[in-house]
Amino acid sequence: KQEVTQIPAALSVPEGENLVLNCSFTDSAIYNLQWFRQDPGKGLTSLLLIQSSQREQTSGRLNASLDKSSGRSTLYIAASQPGDSATYLCAVGGAKLIFGTGTRLQVFP
Amino acid sequence: DTAVSQTPKYLVTQMGNDKSIKCEQNLGHDTMYWYKQDSKKFLKIMFSYNNKELIINETVPNRFSPKSPDKAHLNLHINSLELGDSAVYFCASSQVQGGPSGNTIYFGEGSWLTVV
Numbered sequence: 001k002q003e004v005t006q007i008p009a010a011l012s013v014p015e016g017e018n019l020v021l022n023c024s025f026t027d028s029a030i031y032n033l034q035w036f037r038q039d040p041g042k043g044l045t046s047l048l049l050i051q052s053s054q055r056e057q058t059s060g061r062l063n064a065s066l067d068k069s070s071g072r073s074t075l076y077i078a079a080s081q082p083g084d085s086a087t088y089l090c091a092v093g094g095a096k097l098i099f100g101t102g103t104r105l106q107v108f109p
Numbered sequence: 110d111t112a113v114s115q116t117p118k119y120l121v122t123q124m125g126n127d128k129s130i131k132c133e134q135n136l137g138h139d140t141m142y143w144y145k146q147d148s149k150k151f152l153k154i155m156f157s158y159n160n161k162e163l164i165i166n167e168t169v170p171n172r173f174s175p176k177s178p179d180k181a182h183l184n185l186h187i188n189s190l191e192l193g194d195s196a197v198y199f200c201a202s203s204q205v206q207g208g209p210s211g212n213t214i215y216f217g218e219g220s221w222l223t224v225v
Contacts, residue, residue, distance in 0.1 A: 034214070043113075043199055043216035044152075089152065096165050097214065099152040 002027045004092055006100035013080055013107055021075040021103045023090035028068045032093040035064050035075050037086045038102070044089065048075070080107045112136050115200045115217040122190060123225055130185045130220045132200030140164070141183040142214070143175060144199040152199070158183050190224045197221050 003026045013019055023033070032051045036044040048057045048064040050073070056065040063076040073090055087104045091097040115132040122128050134141060142165075143155040157165035161177045172188045187194060200217040 036216075041219075043218040044201075046213045046215065049213050087150070091152075096154050096157060101149070101151055 002030075002092060002098045004090060004098050004100035006088075006090060006103050008103060009101065010104040011106070013105075015080060015082060015107055015109050017080050017107075018076070018078050019080055019105075021077070021088050021090075021105070023073040023075070023100055025071045025073075025092045025098075027092075028071050030068065030092045033064075033066050033073050034091045034093065034097070035062075035073075036089045036091065038089060039086045047088075077105075080105075082107050082109055111217075113200055113202055113215050113217040115198075115220050117220060118218065119221045119223075121223045121225060124190055124192060126190050127186070127188045128190060128222070129187070130198055130200075130222075132183050132185070132217060134181055134200075134202040134215070136202055136204075136215060137181075138202040138204050138215075139180055140203050141177065141180070142201040142203075143183065143185050144201060144216075146197040146199060146219070148196070155198075156183075156185075187222075190222075192224050195222055195224045 005024050007022045034049045035047045038044045050057045050066040061078040066073045085106050087102045089102045091099045113134045140159045142157045144152050145155050146152045155169050156175045158177045160180050174186045177183045197219045199219050201214050203214040204212040
């Protein structure tokens, strides 16, 4: 049974810092991995999708890596801004998406 | 123009009532989903439909019944509501079910259900 864990559960950083969010999964037989952002009272917004054959994806200040063999993914956020404050969720894809419990990020000015 | 829209956004109802949440997507996707996010913010799939056919049915009480009149709509009916049904319910859609070429999944903004 696939289990997805995200560490840390919460993170508070000053504006401008580079930071790394971690996601680990127990079954490496995945098709893809997605990172989402959830703002309070809102739905989820897809940030990056990494296919199982890929090692990383980049979008603006975001970079996500995937290491299937070790069951890990990281989301790197460069030069963090207060607008990045949200909960970040990773989800591994097979026949269905299995979500982690999220990292709640706060970036203060 | 909202891609995945669900109504109502907020719903407060008494135990034992029957309620429905509607979902529509205008992305032309073949697959739609219902997810439940509990009080601990854990998000879990409930159902998945591909072109109006039920594909995934997780261990969900049969009081929950999805209905897909066409591939752009997936409604969720809940009978005999219980206190434990209080949660946020998210509708979502994607081009294909998943698999090796799994596509980005798009979520609605959620429906906050409170059972009192």
